[in-house]
Amino acid sequence: MKEIEKKVAQMQVIKRNGRGVPFDGSKIAIAIKKGFDSIVDLEDDNLQRKYTSKDIDKVYRGVIGEIAKKYQPNDRVKIEDIQDMIENQLQKLDYSDVYSSFAEYRERRNQSRQLFFDHRKQHKFLKVIEDLGLKSSLESDDKRENANVDGDTAMGKMLQYGSTISKEFAKSYLLKRKFSDAHDEGDIHIHDLDFLSMGTTTCTQVDLEKLFKDGFSTGHGTVREPNDIMSYAALAAIAIQANQNDQHGGQSIPAFDYYLAPGVVKTFRKQLKQTLFDLLDYSGFLSFVNFKKITKKIDETSTITLNEDYFSEFIKDSEQLAKLFQKAYQKAIEKTERITYQAMESFVHNLNTMHSRAGAQVPFSSINFGTDTSVEGRLVTQKYLLAVESGLGRGETAIFPISIFKVKEGVNYHQKDPNYDLFELACLVSAKRLFPNFAFVDASFNHEFYRPGDYKTEVAYMGCRTRVLGNVIDEKKAVTPGRGNLSFTTINLPRIAIKHGLVNNEKADLDKFYEELENKMELVKNQLLDRFAIQCKKRVYNFPFVMGQGNWIDSEKLGRDDNLRRTLKHGSLSIGFIGLAETLVALTEKHHGESKEAQKLGLEIIGFMRKKADEFAEKYKLNFTLLASPAEGLSSRFTNLDRAIYGKIKGITDKKYYTNSFHVPVSYKISIADKIKLEAPYHQFTNAGHITYIELTGNPHNNLKGFMKIIDQMKKAGVGYGAINHPLDRDPVCGFSGVITDKCPGCNRFEEDVKFERIRRITGYLVGTVDRFNDGKKAEESDRVKHE
Numbered sequence: 001m002k003e004i005e006k007k008v009a010q011m012q013v014i015k016r017n018g019r020g021v022p023f024d025g026s027k028i029a030i031a032i033k034k035g036f037d038s039i040v041d042l043e044d045d046n047l048q049r050k051y052t053s054k055d056i057d058k059v060y061r062g063v064i065g066e067i068a069k070k071y072q073p074n075d076r077v078k079i080e081d082i083q084d085m086i087e088n089q090l091q092k093l094d095y096s097d098v099y100s101s102f103a104e105y106r107e108r109r110n111q112s113r114q115l116f117f118d119h120r121k122q123h124k125f126l127k128v129i130e131d132l133g134l135k136s137s138l139e140s141d142d143k144r145e146n147a148n149v150d151g152d153t154a155m156g157k158m159l160q161y162g163s164t165i166s167k168e169f170a171k172s173y174l175l176k177r178k179f180s181d182a183h184d185e186g187d188i189h190i191h192d193l194d195f196l197s198m199g200t201t202t203c204t205q206v207d208l209e210k211l212f213k214d215g216f217s218t219g220h221g222t223v224r225e226p227n228d229i230m231s232y233a234a235l236a237a238i239a240i241q242a243n244q245n246d247q248h249g250g251q252s253i254p255a256f257d258y259y260l261a262p263g264v265v266k267t268f269r270k271q272l273k274q275t276l277f278d279l280l281d282y283s284g285f286l287s288f289v290n291f292k293k294i295t296k297k298i299d300e301t302s303t304i305t306l307n308e309d310y311f312s313e314f315i316k317d318s319e320q321l322a323k324l325f326q327k328a329y330q331k332a333i334e335k336t337e338r339i340t341y342q343a344m345e346s347f348v349h350n351l352n353t354m355h356s357r358a359g360a361q362v363p364f365s366s367i368n369f370g371t372d373t374s375v376e377g378r379l380v381t382q383k384y385l386l387a388v389e390s391g392l393g394r395g396e397t398a399i400f401p402i403s404i405f406k407v408k409e410g411v412n413y414h415q416k417d418p419n420y421d422l423f424e425l426a427c428l429v430s431a432k433r434l435f436p437n438f439a440f441v442d443a444s445f446n447h448e449f450y451r452p453g454d455y456k457t458e459v460a461y462m463g464c465r466t467r468v469l470g471n472v473i474d475e476k477k478a479v480t481p482g483r484g485n486l487s488f489t490t491i492n493l494p495r496i497a498i499k500h501g502l503v504n505n506e507k508a509d510l511d512k513f514y515e516e517l518e519n520k521m522e523l524v525k526n527q528l529l530d531r532f533a534i535q536c537k538k539r540v541y542n543f544p545f546v547m548g549q550g551n552w553i554d555s556e557k558l559g560r561d562d563n564l565r566r567t568l569k570h571g572s573l574s575i576g577f578i579g580l581a582e583t584l585v586a587l588t589e590k591h592h593g594e595s596k597e598a599q600k601l602g603l604e605i606i607g608f609m610r611k612k613a614d615e616f617a618e619k620y621k622l623n624f625t626l627l628a629s630p631a632e633g634l635s636s637r638f639t640n641l642d643r644a645i646y647g648k649i650k651g652i653t654d655k656k657y658y659t660n661s662f663h664v665p666v667s668y669k670i671s672i673a674d675k676i677k678l679e680a681p682y683h684q685f686t687n688a689g690h691i692t693y694i695e696l697t698g699n700p701h702n703n704l705k706g707f708m709k710i711i712d713q714m715k716k717a718g719v720g721y722g723a724i725n726h727p728l729d730r731d732p733v734c735g736f737s738g739v740i741t742d743k744c745p746g747c748n749r750f751e752e753d754v755k756f757e758r759i760r761r762i763t764g765y766l767v768g769t770v771d772r773f774n775d776g777k778k779a780e781e782s783d784r785v786k787h788e
Contacts, residue, residue: 004064010073013082020076029060032086035102036095040533047536047563055095062089104176129164156361163194170196174534179527186641188524189490189634191576195248196531199538199564201571202249202488203462204551207481208259211239216549218242228270229336229380232263233343237350240365240401244356246546247484250364253401254460254480256384257369261376267339268304272332279324289314289321304336305375340379344387351400352392365401366463368439370426371411371455373418381422388436389429397728402463403436407715413442427708430724431701437463437691437723440715445684449478456481461721464630465689468572472617482553483570485688487531489524490576490629492638493605494658496520497586498646508587514608521575521612525624528573532622536565573622574688575613576629578638579658580606581665585651592678593664603681606662610685625688628661662686666695673713680717692719696726 005025012020033056040047066085071077083106090099170193171180182188192202215224218238226232236253243251253259273295280286294314301310306329315321351365369381384403392398405426412419426436439461441450446459449469456479461467466485471478498504500513540547540558547564550556555567581591583605584598592599609626616624636657643653659665662682664675672694679692692714700707707724714722 001061001064004068007073008064008067008071011067011071012074012076014076014078016079023077025060025064028063028082028086029056031083032056032059032063035086035090035098035105038101038105039097040537047565051095051098059086059089059093059095062093107177108173108175129161155355159361166194166197170194173197175527176530178523179530182523186492186638187495187520188492188527189637190527191488191490191634192248196534198248199535199542200246200248201535201546201568202247202485203251203466204243204247204484204546205252205254205460205462205468205480205482206239206243206551208236208239208253208256210482210550210556211235212259212262217544219544226263226266228267229260229263229340229343230267230346232260233347234350236260237347237354240351240363241354241356242545243551244361244363244365246543249485250366250462250464250466252366252368252460252462254368255372255455255458256367257372257377257380258455260380261372261374263343264336264340264376264379265302265304268332268336269298269301271335271339272328273298275331275335276325276328279328283320283324285321285324303375304333304379337379337383341383341386344380344384345390347384348387348398348401349392352398362400364463366404366461367401368404368406368458368460370405370419370422371408371441371458373411378419378422381419382425385422385425385429385436388433391433397433398435404439404461404463404721405430405436406439406441406458406460407711408441408458413715424704424708427711428701428704431699431704431707431726432728434723434725434728437461437721438711438714439721440719442715443683443718443720445687446720454479459720461689461691465628465691465721467687467689467720468623468625470623470625470687471570472621472623473569477553477570479553482551482555484552484572486535486568486571486573487528488574488576488627488629488688489527490578490627490634491517491520491524492579492642493517493577494579494582494586494638494652495642497583498642498649498652501586502589503586503646503649503652510587513587517605517608518612521609524575525573525616528575528624529620529622532568532573535568536563538564540564569622571623572625572688574625574627575609576627576661576688577606577609578629578634578661580662580682581659582652586649589651591651591659591665591668592662593668593670593675599678602662603685606682606685610687613687626686627688628682628686628690630660661690663693672710676710676713676717676719676722680714680719683718683720690720692722694722694724696724699726699728700724 008025009023011023013023014020036051036056036059037049039050063082063085066089067077067082087099087103087106090096090102171183174197175183175190179188179190183190183193190196192200212225212232212235215222216235216239217223219242223235223238226235236256236259240251240253276294276298277286277291280289280291294311297311297314311325315325351363354363355361356363367384369384372378372381388398388403405423407413407423409417411417412423414420417423426438430436430438439446439459441447441458443459446469449457449459451457457469458480459467459469460480462485468483468485469478469480471483496513496516500509500516502508539561540555541560543564546552547555547558547567548560552567553570555564558564558567580602581593584591584595584602588595588598588601590598592602606626613624613626616622639653639655639658643649646653648654662679664670664678670678675694676692683690683692694710710724711722
């Protein structure tokens, strides 16, 4: 072997630019090693490499031997010929998987060179950069995939420059040609392509309980475990902000009321100790009681609801002391309620003003709540809803966090349920402020994972619709907190239907339609697996908050330099679809709102897709799921491409957007009940996420009964996640549709008067009594200003 190496060392290698360099066998060995190193066992949590150095050396010897046979000393060898010989030896020695990986890498490298040396591609790339620099975001509807980025700001513009270049890098260096072509041609849409090289995940259901215990670090310092409700709310917002910097999608809190309830207790203890001390000191009784013992007794309580005899050992037979303790308790409750409201108000304001991702975005945030029946959890829910109802600084509706009220029988759905009053309040607030949306825990596909008494098994949604619950990896870890979607890619359903439907054929060929759909799902599945491999090879230090602080399931078991497969395997890989309505028009000339036959076919198509996703999950032991894709920007991209190819087709490409997921087209006139009835069955198939919207033409704040009836229809129909959209017109109290400043110009009343009446109208008085919370009883009607 030494003689052969000595012979080839006298040769020259001709690089692609024509320049000759001395032969260097170590570079060939490194290229071969990279090919072998790319093959890892994705089913192994440690991503063990399949081959050893002996396999690398075997191929290296074969390549050097082949070069020595074909060339003489001092010959000039092209680098492409050496690469051909590497591929030849890999095939000859039966390393087929390494050959495929090596050949695909060569192809991607060729693609990347075309970007910089092909004048046509150069011009296209530079034109995109030019548009970013010379046009404002208002001039282009297609400027951004993420509506939460302000492209007119300096940091927003910088993010878009980075996004554009990162997408080209991903397509040129990381994606296989078949995937990048399918994306560019509009057969599929790879979401968040600009983040592919970073290996980030889409979204996370943030486990605040885990984060709050012993505190956490944001990377610039460690924060202690919070000790009052103000700190709980502030750190919840900080956790959301820090989490967004480690991923490309949104972040949700799955059980906001459960997580923040301990903060209410801690605040109550603090207020009770201080108030009691002040009253005892002022009245002269402080020297007659053992205040240290009283303090210890207060610290032992786990609730803000105390029995009358809780302090009996200190009061004894003193009527004056009994009154002082009772007064202190009442004041502590009032202060705790007021501070909790202020904490919730600050939380809402923070999430609409704090920025992340280099200052380009406010955090895309969601919170789920409504099922904690404890006094403290109920207080968190009530005060949060009041803060949402009150609006931001000038009375405007808060967009974030997207509020999601979890509806559950036995908890808040029936009038006898302990949290029914909070369900009413949620409906009142939503009727004015658009939020909260509503998640239905009892929907069959959500309830199958629910374990009574375990809020971690309650379904929780991301605001946009994403849902992660089932877990093929470990049924015991079929929970919501600490998990999320890894990535998703959407299939252009209408295009497949145009090809095989009535547009180009006398009769729709459903066999070919399903055949192509199956092929597209296979393509997307393989693309998601490739992206999963990139994600798994990242290390904990790449995501110091999401992984470094133990935010994902099992990530606390990882070391700083460990790869991420053992935690990411609990996330979901989702195959999405869009434009079912247009698909059905192409196949039957009618969408599912117009025809029972179309509805039947629509359910068959989505059922087919779900079955394939389940097969992938079973085969690969990964959570492949089916998504009713969001992103209206995507639906316009598909429509524009298909119009350019097939022309303007009535009911299909003659519109600006394809219809969102499985929705009945917004322009189609249909009753609320029928829309819910038609869309509800699709929720059971779309286990990665779904939503049904009801669009109202008027503001429903004066018709609470009607609003609640819509929510009731959703629940009974089997909807998993629903929302009601309506115009934000006049304030229901003062009738003015503008901003309330010092005086409301609509009715000339002072802001505080208007705000107080608004709050009183909804829940009685801002500061309620303990009795209102005991046993889930609502305030007496005489204590409320009824909503007419």
